[in-house]
Amino acid sequence: MPDHAIPDRPPSSVDRTPAAVGEARHVVIVGAGFGGLACAQALAGSEVRVTVVDRRNHHLFQPLLYQVATAALSPADIASPIRSILSRAANIDVVMGEVRAMDHAERRVLLADGGHIPYDTLVLATGSVYNYFGHDEWARHAPGLKSIRDARRLRARLLRSFEEAESCAVSGRRSALLTTVIVGGGPTGVEMAGAVAELARFTLRRDFRRIDSHEARIILVEAGPRLLAALSPESSDYAATSLHRLGVEVRLGAKVTDVSEGAVTIDGAQVEAATLIWAAGIRALEPASLGFDVDRAGRIEVADDLSVPGLADVFALGDAASFRQDDGPLPALAQVARQQGTHLGQALLAGTTRPFRYVSRGDTAVIGRHAAVFETGRWRLRGRFAWFLWALVHIYLLIGFEKRLQVGLKWLWRYATFERGARLIDEEEPATRSGLGHSLPDGEQRGRRLGTARESMDGD
Ligand SMILES: Cc1cc2nc3c(=O)[nH]c(=O)nc-3n(C[C@H](O)[C@H](O)[C@H](O)COP(=O)(O)OP(=O)(O)OC[C@H]3O[C@@H](n4cnc5c(N)ncnc54)[C@H](O)[C@@H]3O)c2cc1C
The missing domain is CATH 3.50.50.100 (FAD/NAD(P)-binding domain)
Incomplete structure (x- = not known):
């Protein structure tokens, strides 16, 4: 084969399932965001065989992305390799690959590289994309x-x-x-x-x-x-x-x-x-919505136990799912996705599903230095104390002690100096300067x- 030749893509029959362990039930989780990861972590160390598929090799803490965009944090501060997060769980395999479609009749997910992964139980946690309300060209x-x-x-x-x-x-x-x-x-x-x-x-x-x-x-x-x-x-x-x-x-x-x-x-x-x-606004990612009943934002309609009606052993959660509670669908929030992931993981472990109920741990948004809002139940905090709570909660939610320490120190430094250290233009320079x-x-x-x-x- 000449040096520049591109090898053939794998044939569509390639089974990308990692080596089978006995006859254990095989749960395939698509997406290692907040929901998929929480589900996998609830199944860690159990008898259930789990494969986590994600097109990225890292879990991303999206709520702090804007800090990377405004040079307050570096990309590595808010991203962790999925393999290393799950490395201690011997029953969990990680596959880096993009799911393009699902073959529910054959119970398998089809990957962009031509491979497929068979499942007994499928969990879709593929998140969302922005909604341009009919103007995708924008x-x-x-x-x-x-x-x-x-x-x-x-x-x-x-x-x-x-x-x-x-x-x-x-x-x-x-x-x-x-x-x-x-x-x-x-x-x-x-x-x-x-x-x-x-x-x-x-x-x-x-x-x-x-x-x-x-x-x-x-x-x-x-x-x-x-x-x-x-x-x-x-x-x-x-x-x-x-x-x-x-x-x-x-x-x-x-x-x-x-x-x-x-x-x-x-x-x-x-x-x-x-x-x-x-x-x-957001809408669900494409493969998640292919062939499912979806709401106006393309999110998969799920039953109260997060199962997809009409499809045995298929579940959806997080941003990809439209879950109705009380007056309407739950908001697309990291804490919703996490709670759903943990709930579903525990239910799959127990071998029986049960209704999910979201319990808000508080809503927060930061506006700037010393300015934030934090609402939980009857408590409505604003200003310096809310800002402090916001920072503590976000540091706590980051994965790994090292990241918490790094981000905590960077915020302290920025607080004291107003400095934004990650001011790098690391994209190719345009021709016209x-x-x-x-x-x-x-x-x-x-x-x-x-x-x-x-x-x-x-x-x-
Ligand atoms: C800028 C920003 C700020 C936010 N701020 C907050 C906040 O302050 N508080 C809050 O609670 N929430 C916030 N959110 C929302 C929160 O991040 C989402 O609700 C949460 O990430 C949803 O979790 P998820 O697991 O459903 O999806 P995600 O975390 O988006 O994860 C989806 C995963 O699926 C993978 N994936 C997608 N499609 C495929 C495919 N076809 N094949 C394989 N893998 C695939 C992706 O690579 C990704 O890893 C924010 C979101 C953004 C974008």
Whole structure:
């Protein structure tokens, strides 16, 4: 075979199941996010044979992704190899692979590389993607935050815009470079807006000579009447006031009607912005929704024991599942996914399923330094103490002592110094850099710059 020859893909009959251990029941868990991992951990060390399949080799702590995107943490701080998390459980095998389809008649999942894995019980915990509400073409210009790659690209885009603004003499273009628009006023949007504002106001003020950090414009757009709609109106008001204080423009009841390269149309008016971030709504990932009854967001409808009606021994949980409790479907939250994973794992261990009930341990969102909301039962905390609790809870939820220590120390350091150490532009540099296009007309130069940034982001 010549050196450059690509070997044949494995034939579709390849069985990727790790070596069988006796006749033990085989549980296949697709997705090692919060839900899938909790389910696997509940089955660890048991007689049940478990295979965890994930297309990534790492478990990702998504709630802190925005901190990677705003240079407060490094990717490795919030990701842990799935194999090492599960290495002590001899009954669990890990397969890195992407599930493309399911063959329920033959009881097997089909992988993108042509292999398949047979199952006795199937658990779908494949998470979600952002919902562009029928405008998937907007994803290219206003990416969401779902993976380390997304966070690194966003960080590069933000930092590169600041770099270009530093050497840009044309005020209209400079203000577009310094404008960030975030769509969606839920916890992710609020946290992101606060973090970008702090990055622009405090950190850049020290290190850049020509940018006036007050020129940085951060706009948070929410279609509903208030931010953080899942929390109390008092917390929504507090979040809006805290963001105003940081200089964020909060637009409530505002509608995004178009998104293009470097521009967004809000309530009919176009705003030029080098950085657009999507944080509005989710829908289930494709394979999870193939052939299942799904809700409006494409999430698989499940029964009260998390089973998929009409399919024996198939379960879904976390963001991929639509689980109704009391008034409506449960929100897409890490704690929902974890509780469901643990519940299902224990039920599979006991050999009998039982109804699941979600118990909220509290809802929280951080807005900035000393500003956070934390609601649990009748307790509604806001401000410094809520911020402290938020930090403690997130450190506790990270996997592994080393990560907890690392993140705890980084936060302490940042708290004391305002420093954001992970300010790396580690994406390929665009061909047009500041200076190169100075002789071009303003519009053309801007188009080229933003266009090149887009190519570089897409090509990673
Ligand atoms: C930016 C951001 C901030 C958030 N902040 C908070 C917060 O503050 N508090 C909170 O409670 N929740 C928060 N969430 C929501 C929370 O992260 C999710 O609800 C939670 O991750 C859902 O867990 P899951 O196990 O269902 O899916 P995920 O954690 O998304 O895991 C899904 C896994 O499935 C794998 N996978 C997907 N498709 C396939 C396939 N076809 N084949 C193989 N593997 C596949 C993925 O690689 C992934 O590892 C946030 C989410 C985001 C994106």
